[in-house]
Amino acid sequence: MQNTLMGLPVEIWAILCFGVAVAYTNFWPRPPRTATEPRTAIQQFILRWMHAITWYCLGVASLSLKYIGGSAAQILGLLGLGCYLLFMAVFVREKLRYPQG
Numbered sequence: 001m002q003n004t005l006m007g008l009p010v011e012i013w014a015i016l017c018f019g020v021a022v023a024y025t026n027f028w029p030r031p032p033r034t035a036t037e038p039r040t041a042i043q044q045f046i047l048r049w050m051h052a053i054t055w056y057c058l059g060v061a062s063l064s065l066k067y068i069g070g071s072a073a074q075i076l077g078l079l080g081l082g083c084y085l086l087f088m089a090v091f092v093r094e095k096l097r098y099p100q101g
Helices: 010-026 041-067 070-097
Strands: none
Touching (some): 041 070
């Protein structure tokens, strides 16, 4: 079990990650003003929740380093990475589609 990550206790990392997650739960990318058609339900879900879910996964992963084990932390970290990559793909696609938004 690991008590620190890059010199800081894993609990500090978890608090930072959960703080960012709460911020992204409340503030998320709104549809561009120049959008001519509405987002699909899946686009809306991804842009609304995936960035926050990424940070929740990272926070739980940091805690699992100490309390569960490295394997669980790796799985949660990869899940967070997958959520982030999905979020970024949809986000960049929308920004390319509506560049002035």
